[in-house]
Amino acid sequence: MTFDIAGGTSYVNTKHTGCDSYETFRLPQSDGSMKSFERISIQEQGKLHNRTFWPTVKAVYSSDNILIQNVIGADFYHSPFNNESGHVSYVPEISRSIDYSNQSSDRVNSLGYNGYWNFVVNENNSIIFSPVYAYSHTNTGSIYSEGNTDEYYNAAKDDSHQFKADLTYAHSFGKFGNLNAMFQTIITTNNTAYSGTANSHDDAHTYRVGPGVQYSVTLGDFYGLVGFGHHWDRQEYMDHKENSSAPWVDFSIQYSPNDHHILSGEFHHMKSIPSSNFRSAVVIQSNPLMSYTGNPNLRSYGSYDAGVNYSFVPNNILSFSAFATAWIVDNRYVYDYKPSATGIIRTISQPSGAFSQWDYGLYGSLLLFNRQLQLAAQLNATSVHNGEPYNLDKTHVGYSLQADYYLNDWTLSGLYCNPQGSPEGCMVGTWIKTKSFYMVQVGWSNSTWNIQLQFSNFARWNWNSEESVMRSKYYDKVEKTLSINDHAFARLSLTYTFGFGKRIERVDEASQQNRIDSGILK
Secondary structure, three states, X not given: OEEEEEEEEEEEEEOOOEEEEEEEEEEEOOOOOEEEEEEEEEEEEEEEEEEEEEEXXXXXXXXXXXXXXXXXXXXXEEXXXXXXXXXXXXXXXXXXXEEEEEEEEEEEEEEEEEEEEEEEEEOOEEEEEEEEEEEEEEEEEEEEEEOOOOOEEEEEEEEEEXXXXXXEEEEEOHHHOEEEEEEEEEEEEEEEEEEEOOOEEEEEEEEEEEEEEEEEEEEOOEEEEEEEEEEEEXXXXXXXXXXEEEEEEEEEXXXXXXXXXXXXXXXXXXXXXXXXXXXXXXXXXXXXXXXXXXXXXXXXXXXXXXXXXXXXXXXXXEEEEEEEEEEEEEOOOEEEEEEOOOOEEEEEEOOOOOEEEEEEEEEEEEEEOOOOEEEEEEEEEEEEEEOOOOOEEEEEEEEEEEEEEEEOOEEEEEEEEOOXXXXXXXXXOOEEEEOOEEEEEEEEEOOOEEEEEEEEOOOOOOOEEEEEEEEOOOEEEEEEEEOOOOOOEEEEXXXXXXXXXXXXXXXXXXXXXXXXXXXXXX
């Protein structure tokens, strides 16, 4: 029996945070004309304060036929304020420039358990049970005011629970391959209360069960895996109930004629349940011209993933690889901006236009001085088609360079990435452009201590971070973010691992556990 106790804290307190936004409204009028104007919000002051604390305990029992790992962790996140203020103006001018302020706070307390129980029945058979439980309590609040207009106050409280369990029976046929028979269960509940511009209470439940089977085999230079199964889903939101079912498929193959060449491909398909935080029917007004709501009638959406990879390793010094992946979403739902009596209401519509994303590129590495010096470079491109209501087609080419030098317990690293461009997922039509990133890092570690000192963007002294652009039929938004992420900064990280009983490998140490998403409308 071994125990591993870990924990971490992070703390941010900065006066440079927030964003400038440029919004375009196109509102149909009763006479058939279109009223178009811009709303420009310029931030003058911003202040963010947040902190995180995550204690975690891991217990491991191991014998000849049994391996049991249990991880219990908490996560306490608190942002007492994320405030910004500035002025708002309109083009063409509707009124003189007026002041605005936006104050918000968040607190999330979560607790999670993650288990892995492996029982070896005999040489060819084993049973694996993986139970997971997560709980989170969330409090959020915000106050937006503009000029002499009324304040827009919004608050929400949420309690969310999730239980997941995977049961797998594994059988080995020896040289004829391996078979896994699986059964999955997921139960999620969200209880959410809103106050402010919307006063409502949401109660949502999601259930998923389903069997599956996977078979893998190695035949000479070929390795293959095929898996398939079925999911039965039930979604409940207030009085809305929906039952659905769909198959899932996994397929992968690899060909390795020798140690120098590897060619592989894979394909995956499944349907996913929309998160509860998109299903609320409440209508929340965030400022004089914008409100938003969800869609209780959302249905499961399908995703298709495919990829190919080729690697060439001529010797133990050089290696090269080429890759390409595709992601296609079927029956997707999107944020849809429509005219309302007060300006624009952001709803969630389904189905919408097609979405596909293609990533492809080249990667190479060079090992020198008996692997003490490691050099790597990557060239990649992303192409996106995002159909109605955004009609976005975009391609971006990026590259990165990295060097790592190892000497006994010491590590010296450097990294440079050029400015990046990428979509913000398949649900929105936002294209995000980031600045270049560069850093140097020195570290020292042994069996218990891990110390790292990092200097990032050390020649950059402005707070501009990234730009996001979204365009649709009735509403456009360009947002320029101010943050600490791309400003020059230094970071010191210290980790100390306690071990009791047997020595615990660092790759198996306790770590921060994932939080469950709340049911609060996004």
